[in-house]
Amino acid sequence: MSTSLTAQDFFQQVQDGSALLLDVSPAHAYSKAHPAGSYNVPFHRRGWGQEIKRALNGQTPPLGVFADNTVIAEAAKESLTAAGLSVPFTFDRGVKGWDQEGLPVESVKDLTVDELARNLDNYVVVDVREPYELRSGIVPGAINIPIGQLQGRASELDRSKPHAIICASGNRSASAASWLSQQGLEVANVVGGMSLWMGGRHPVERV
Amino acid sequence: MIFIPIWDGSHGCASFIVGDDADGRAIVVDPLAAIGADTYILSAAEVGLKIVGVIETHVHADHHSIARELAQKTDLLVSMGHKAPLRDAFNPLHDGDQFDLGGVQVTVWETPGHTPDSISLVVTDKTRSSDPWLVLSGDSLFVGDVGRPDLVDPTPESTERAALDQFHSVHDKILSLPDTTELYPAHYGASACGGLFLSPKPISTVGYERRWNRFAQITDPQAFVTEVLSLLKPPPVDASLIRDHNLGSQQSH
Numbered sequence: 358m359s360t361s362l363t364a365q366d367f368f369q370q371v372q373d374g375s376a377l378l379l380d381v382s383p384a385h386a387y388s389k390a391h392p393a394g395s396y397n398v399p400f401h402r403r404g405w406g407q408e409i410k411r412a413l414n415g416q417t418p419p420l421g422v423f424a425d426n427t428v429i430a431e432a433a434k435e436s437l438t439a440a441g442l443s444v445p446f447t448f449d450r451g452v453k454g455w456d457q458e459g460l461p462v463e464s465v466k467d468l469t470v471d472e473l474a475r476n477l478d479n480y481v482v483v484d485v486r487e488p489y490e491l492r493s494g495i496v497p498g499a500i501n502i503p504i505g506q507l508q509g510r511a512s513e514l515d516r517s518k519p520h521a522i523i524c525a526s527g528n529r530s531a532s533a534a535s536w537l538s539q540q541g542l543e544v545a546n547v548v549g550g551m552s553l554w555m556g557g558r559h560p561v562e563r564v
Numbered sequence: 565m566i567f568i569p570i571w572d573g574s575h576g577c578a579s580f581i582v583g584d585d586a587d588g589r590a591i592v593v594d595p596l597a598a599i600g601a602d603t604y605i606l607s608a609a610e611v612g613l614k615i616v617g618v619i620e621t622h623v624h625a626d627h628h629s630i631a632r633e634l635a636q637k638t639d640l641l642v643s644m645g646h647k648a649p650l651r652d653a654f655n656p657l658h659d660g661d662q663f664d665l666g667g668v669q670v671t672v673w674e675t676p677g678h679t680p681d682s683i684s685l686v687v688t689d690k691t692r693s694s695d696p697w698l699v700l701s702g703d704s705l706f707v708g709d710v711g712r713p714d715l716v717d718p719t720p721e722s723t724e725r726a727a728l729d730q731f732h733s734v735h736d737k738i739l740s741l742p743d744t745t746e747l748y749p750a751h752y753g754a755s756a757c758g759g760l761f762l763s764p765k766p767i768s769t770v771g772y773e774r775r776w777n778r779f780a781q782i783t784d785p786q787a788f789v790t791e792v793l794s795l796l797k798p799p800p801v802d803a804s805l806i807r808d809h810n811l812g813s814q815q816s817h
């Protein structure tokens with residue numbers, strides 16, 4: 358049962374594009390630092406492995422699980438395995454351990470709500486919440502692309518401009534921002550999302 | 565704020581996850597062996613929270629704590645009142661210490677009485693108001709009752725001194741909070757840590773208890789002590805064994 362694959366071996370496969378590395382940490386932690394090339398799919402106990410399987414759409418690449426905690430890493434691996442996916446690699450020593458292995462770490466650029474408010478003209482604000490959530494108000498001028506449509510609609514974004522990605526509390530936007538930055542866009546994640554934006558009494562547009 | 569109470573009705577024990585959804589950090593308070601360390605880790609993770617503190621409101625004598633295991637599994641030290649006579653290394657808390665979880669602030673109040681090391685945690689969500697929103701009162705003020713003073717040292721002198729400490733913790737500290745503050749004690753119902761008036765309902769407000777808790781009504785310290793001592797239940801049979809387990813792994817010499 359023990360993993361004979363080293364972190365270096367598996368990372369090589371990720372770089373080749375033959376394997377996928379899943380960082381299963383909460384989005385806030387992922388946003389701060391994560392293995393280069395990893396995707397953020399925070400673990401939960403409600404059919405998580407099946408969700409990943411559906412998202413893979415029939416593909417069956419070897420999967421790596423990355424976490425900063427043995428309990429979460431093991432639970433995630435079990436869930437994937439139960440869904441019939443193959444998990445030849447798990448890593449439970451977090452970003453610190455990854456760095457100690459000499460492997461590259463990336464982060465999503467953070468933007469506080471105050472920084473965004475001061476520089477609103479410089480950013481295209483992308484709100485990744487579902488349409489019904491916008492009723493509580495949006496950042497003035499924000500465009501809405503629900504996170505589930507992001508993959509299909511990323512081409513709508515202007516690659517020459519910096520984007521600020523926002524959601525309700527900064528979780529979904531962290532995942533969205535990391536994916537967009539992997540697609541080569543200049544993005545920042547708005548920490549705390551609309552919750553802090555409204556808490557800070559910043560202007561809100563009702564739609 | 566994210567606030568998840570996790571209750572074990574069979575022992576009348578309460579534990580809590582308190583975190584900030586906009587910040588991603590959380591603390592766990594009084595984790596229970598009956599629930600298991602992994603449940604706290606996974607429950608926090610799936611609402612987007614990373615555990616950055618494991619706190620015990622006191623050394624428990626009525627149930628097994630899982631704080632040490634949870635702290636090990638999250639690379640932390642257990643945080644407790646600095647007077648806790650633990651055998652293992654821990655992070656000592658003092659009156660006024662704070663856990664900063666972004667918009668959520670948790671302030672430590674020393675509330676001795678049930679044990680000398682007992683603390684309460686006052687929780688404020690600064691994005692809503694500077695008023696405290698809730699207090700985790702440990703075994704100081706209960707719903708309908710107060711924490712018993714005799715489980716650490718059952719001698720009459722010690723019990724009386726502890727009951728007097730409890731008077732000051734309840735009246736000068738917990739009851740100084742605004743009426744709207746929600747009260748989440750560490751115990752309810754069947755718990756051996758309370759007295760004859762401990763309610764089976766696990767939560768209340770400071771205002772409701774101020775008006776309707778018989779011990780909140782007694783403003784004379786000596787009368788409070790007399791009432792507490794006259795209403796003591798027999799101690800739980802295995803209290804000293806459980807307390808010894810919760811004091812840590814290393815044997816004292």
Ligand SMILES: [Fe+2]
Nearest residue numbers: 624625703757
């Ligand atoms: Fe207790």
